Amino acid sequence: MNTTFGGKPHVLILGGGSVGLTTASDLRKTLGTEVAITVVDPRPYMTYAPFLPEVGAGSIDPRNVLAPLRKILPGSKVVTGSVTQIRSSENTVVVNTEEDVQLEISYDYLVVGLGAVPRLLPIPGLAENAIGFKQVEEAVAVRDRILANLAEAASTKDPKIRKRLLTFTFIGGGFAGGEAVSETEDMVRDALRYYPDLHASDIRFVLIDAAPFVFPELTEDQRAYVLNQLRERGVEVKLETFLNSAEDGLIKTSDGDEFETGLLVWNAGVKPNPVLSDADVSDLPVITERGPMMGKLEALADLRVNGAEGPLDNVFAAGDCAAVPDLASGEGKFCPPNAQHAVRQGKRVADNIARSVQGRPMVDYYHKNLGVMATLGMYKGVGRLNVADKELDIRGLPAWAMARAYHVYAMPTLGRKAAVIAGWATNLISRRDIIGIPQSSTPRAAFEYAANSGKKK
Ligand SMILES: Cc1cc2nc3c(=O)[nH]c(=O)nc-3n(C[C@H](O)[C@H](O)[C@H](O)COP(=O)(O)OP(=O)(O)OC[C@H]3O[C@@H](n4cnc5c(N)ncnc54)[C@H](O)[C@@H]3O)c2cc1C
DSSP: OOGGGTTSOEEEEEOOSHHHHHHHHHHHHHHGGGSEEEEEESSSEEEOGGGHHHHHTTSSOGGGGEEEHHHHSTTSEEEEEEEEEEEGGGTEEEEEETTOOEEEEEOSEEEEOOOEEEOOOOOTTHHHHOBOSSSHHHHHHHHHHHHHHHHHHHTOOOHHHHHHHTEEEEEOOSHHHHHHHHHHHHHHHHHGGGOTTOOGGGOEEEEEOSSSSSOTTSOHHHHHHHHHHHHHTTOEEEOSOOEEEOGGGEEEETTSOEEEOSEEEEOSOEEEOGGGGOTTTBOSOBOOSSSTTTTSEEBOTTSEEEETTEEEEEEEEOGGGEEOBOTTTOTTOBOOSSHHHHHHHHHHHHHHHHHHHTTOOOOOOOOOOOEEEEEOSTTOEEEEEEETTEEEEEEHHHHHHHHHHHHHHHSSSHHHHHHHHHHHHHHHHHOOOOOOOGGGGSTTHHHHHHHTTTOOO
């Protein structure tokens, strides 16, 4: 056992997201102070990503989708830094803090919950001009940009500038991208009541996807329903279409269309955290075969990582960075990367570590998918629920209400749940806020302006 931790087994958790937070809090509940726990994450909070589309739409205050790790995990050590080396052969991990201080941390058990990052394609202008939608600051920036563009467009008469400012382009119509475009379009329609100079026909929302459908997790009938709804709301959905170029904000698509955009949001897929597939950084075995599992850690059903010479007994992986067998769906199937599985896998990891510490046999991960649900703007939603071996198709207001209720239930901490509900109640009374503050990304600009005696630099 690790002498540094008073002879207690030390559990080191990489990533304080859905997997990391759940594993740490469950482990503490099960084993109390029998183990030492350390969580490493560059962010001091866990982001509840399913609420990000509602942050982008101004329905939820950004802070209310963040769960502060230090507050939720008393008695555990939270290290704010990024993993830069994983040496499982030496039971050691190296972490770099923001100030570039290197910390070497040894462990008895390692839990890898490093999640996924956006999968970019080598499209000219994409890296320079697009923004992702995986982090809270991205959802806030998308909202700020859209609302600031409305304000700017209403203040200019130049038709070319207006057109660019009022064009919002989203690439990727999976769950995250589809919800993001639906929610923000709904926000714009709501905000237009305060812009007598702008008309709904001035606004152009474009959703582009290479696949022949949006929301792949839904049934064919439901996909058609969502597509219809988006098109009725004026969203231009381009299917089987590729983004060819985004240089200088000029969008060129494979159907020959060319237009300037005031915002480009990239949601076209994710890949496992690249830290894991860099052999100079990590010695953990990753899947190298081309396909959807490439770059992930191969997890056994009990969530231990599997290597060429069999399982690594003290290394566990779960969530978006792991290929976890989906025993409920049958042989050869893997769990889809979502919070529903990540949280439950985190619980299983915690229990299996407790079992290992107590010398009891581990248990395999088994979870029957509850289904999927999406909000598509205020009072609009769609979902597919698995109840008692039956698949329920829910749409419209009931789906929207159920999705909101489920996510409040799943959002960590009572305080945050209450704050989200209070925010929704406030919006019902006073409507959503329509202020965008893009200046928050340059907070010193006003001070510099004053220092330059009122001259813009
Ligand atoms: C917009 C959006 C909407 C979604 N909606 C839904 C939904 O409705 N339902 C659903 O089930 N799922 C949804 N998901 C997916 C869900 O959020 C993820 O599948 C889930 O969060 C995965 O959990 P995880 O712990 O594997 O990764 P994460 O929760 O992403 O956690 C990974 C953690 O690792 C940290 N990290 C990264 N690099 C390092 C490093 N080098 N060192 C240390 N730490 C690091 C990150 O900061 C992060 O905190 C949505 C995702 C998005 C982006």
